[in-house]
Amino acid sequence: MTPALHIDAISAGYGEAVVLREIALTVAPGEILAVLGKNGTGKSTLLKSIMGYLPKLAGRIAIGGADVTREAPHRIARRGVAYVAQEKSLFQDLSVEENIRLALASDRDWPKARAAVERSFPFLLERIRQRAGTLSGGEQKMLLMARSLAADPKLLLVDEITEGLQPSVIERLGGVLRAERGRSAAGILLVEQHIPFALAVADRFVVMDRGEIVDAGAAGAPGAAAEIARHLSL
Amino acid sequence: MTALLLDVVTTAAILFAVASGLLLVFGVMKIINFAHGGLITLGGYAALITTQLGLNPWFGIPMAALFGAVAGTLIERVVVRPLYARPLDAILATWGLGIIIGQTIVLVFGREVQFAAAPLGGTIDLLGESYSLYRIVMVPIAILLGLGIALLLNGTRLGLATRAVIMNEDLARGLGIDSTWVRFVTFALGSALAAVAGALITPLSSVDPNMGVPWLVNAFMLVLVSGTSLASLAAACLVLGGAQVIVSSLYSPVLGGITIALLAAIILRTRPQGFARG
Ligand SMILES: Nc1ncnc2c1ncn2[C@@H]1O[C@H](COP(=O)(O)OP(=O)(O)OP(=O)(O)O)[C@@H](O)[C@H]1O
Ligand SMILES: [Mg+2]
Numbered sequence: 001m002t003p004a005l006h007i008d009a010i011s012a013g014y015g016e017a018v019v020l021r022e023i024a025l026t027v028a029p030g031e032i033l034a035v036l037g038k039n040g041t042g043k044s045t046l047l048k049s050i051m052g053y054l055p056k057l058a059g060r061i062a063i064g065g066a067d068v069t070r071e072a073p074h075r076i077a078r079r080g081v082a083y084v085a086q087e088k089s090l091f092q093d094l095s096v097e098e099n100i101r102l103a104l105a106s107d108r109d110w111p112k113a114r115a116a117v118e119r120s121f122p123f124l125l126e127r128i129r130q131r132a133g134t135l136s137g138g139e140q141k142m143l144l145m146a147r148s149l150a151a152d153p154k155l156l157l158v159d160e161i162t163e164g165l166q167p168s169v170i171e172r173l174g175g176v177l178r179a180e181r182g183r184s185a186a187g188i189l190l191v192e193q194h195i196p197f198a199l200a201v202a203d204r205f206v207v208m209d210r211g212e213i214v215d216a217g218a219a220g221a222p223g224a225a226a227e228i229a230r231h232l233s234l
Numbered sequence: 235m236t237a238l239l240l241d242v243v244t245t246a247a248i249l250f251a252v253a254s255g256l257l258l259v260f261g262v263m264k265i266i267n268f269a270h271g272g273l274i275t276l277g278g279y280a281a282l283i284t285t286q287l288g289l290n291p292w293f294g295i296p297m298a299a300l301f302g303a304v305a306g307t308l309i310e311r312v313v314v315r316p317l318y319a320r321p322l323d324a325i326l327a328t329w330g331l332g333i334i335i336g337q338t339i340v341l342v343f344g345r346e347v348q349f350a351a352a353p354l355g356g357t358i359d360l361l362g363e364s365y366s367l368y369r370i371v372m373v374p375i376a377i378l379l380g381l382g383i384a385l386l387l388n389g390t391r392l393g394l395a396t397r398a399v400i401m402n403e404d405l406a407r408g409l410g411i412d413s414t415w416v417r418f419v420t421f422a423l424g425s426a427l428a429a430v431a432g433a434l435i436t437p438l439s440s441v442d443p444n445m446g447v448p449w450l451v452n453a454f455m456l457v458l459v460s461g462t463s464l465a466s467l468a469a470a471c472l473v474l475g476g477a478q479v480i481v482s483s484l485y486s487p488v489l490g491g492i493t494i495a496l497l498a499a500i501i502l503r504t505r506p507q508g509f510a511r512g
Contacts, residue, residue: 077410
């Protein structure tokens with residue numbers, strides 16, 4: 001089966017500073033892969049590289065079998081990639097509806113998107129005209145998740161969505177991710193520092209350290225949590 | 235008194251027409267297009283050509299829009315887009331382009347001051363005052379321009395994409411919006427608006443190769459105090475344009491000519507966000 005995402009030894013960074021060193025990983029359709037690692041190890045840089053925001057120094061990235069190594073972000077997005085950035089990922093001054101519509105290829109997809117929102121976070125439909133910036137922190141994260149699922153993505157890139165959230169909201173987001181995994185064939189790359197959440201939701205995990213993948217395993221394996229915790233505390 | 239009030243309102247309308255294209259380009263591209271003055275001049279000459287061809291003077295407005303859009307299309311593709319990552323250089327380049335447009339006009343039309351026919355002449359009796367009909371008509375035209383832009387931004391898919399690019403271009407790109415296209419369309423539209431403004435002001439002033447310069451300076455200052463909001467721009471045009479009219483008629487036209495720039499500088503000093511909310 002063609003992988004949803006295949007990364008072949010990419011190196012990337014900011015100008016002269018190389019942050020990622022020969023990262024390789026694969027996400028199958030319908031699979032959730034968690035990427036864990038300490039602050040500043042390059043997790044967000046990895047997602048930005050996949051999304052086409054950063055030039056690649058070496059290596060190759062394929063999405064659904066197509067080479068996207070040199071493609072621009074909007075082209076990658078139009079291939080069915082939904083990206084939830086770690087920061088500033090909503091238009092605060094736009095309404096809930098406008099935020100979601102922006103993720104669709106055309107306004108004709110709105111009925112389908114609406115149905116997807118109804119499935120995941122129905123409360124958003126009651127607040128569809130509200131400005132996104134007036135939602136609470138947890139609600140904004142739910143809107144982010146709803147937006148990323150609205151266009152029925154083939155690949156979902158999520159950057160530390162649980163950061164600073166209450167346990168009840170985290171549980172809700174996890175439930176939606178699991179449901180999406182069961183429903184669609186989307187591959188999901190989940191960047192996390194919250195180990196229990198990541199292992200509860202993901203099928204497999206990799207651990208990053210200083211721009212390299214230093215460990216990998218099955219999320220359900222006994223001792224996985226302890227193993228990851230050791231990496232994160234080192 | 236009534237005449238002064240009408241002067242304030244009509245001046246604000248004209249300023250709004252002149253500055254709206256600059257504001258649009260500034261919002262999307264985060265650069266001030268200093269070729270805006272040259273594009274205003276281009277619009278003035280579109281009106282002049284219309285007169286020389288013996289066409290209905292109203293025809294000068296679509297003619298100017300066409301000239302401006304074509305010039306804007308070329309400028310964006312050839313000059314502004316390659317300097318995407320170097321906004322300061324892009325601004326300098328538009329400055330140079332303004333000069334090139336002016337010189338080209340000198341080559342084709344000569345240096346002398348010329349006059350385009352007014353689409354509307356005569357006066358209208360308003361509030362017991364006999365006032366220039368053409369100046370009055372500027373008010374509904376400016377309102378229509380403003381509403382048209384607002385409708386485009388708030389009522390269409392392209393407008394939504396444009397607002398998204400104004401607010402956060404990287405985020406917009408990540409959602410599948412081709413921001414290069416949005417920039418292109420915006421620049422062409424902003425240039426067309428500049429030229430239309432140039433055609434609109436020709437019956438009020440003469441046509442010459444430098445006619446756009448004072449308007450550019452005022453439009454620039456107005457955009458600086460308005461940020462990216464059309465409503466703020468309208469407010470700024472009323473307040474600063476009003477001050478200009480009052481200073482011109484009560485003190486001296488020379489002082490009036492620099493009132494907008496002076497007041498804008500003071501406003502930015504005391505309230506950096508200017509007329510924008512927040
Ligand atoms: N825009 C940038 N320009 C230059 N260097 C950057 C930039 N963004 C991040 N870096 C550097 O790249 C490295 C990796 O940062 P990155 O944001 O990818 O880490 P991260 O694993 O996502 O961390 P966190 O868990 O804190 O989000 C860090 O050393 C950081 O300082
Ligand atoms: Mg990060």
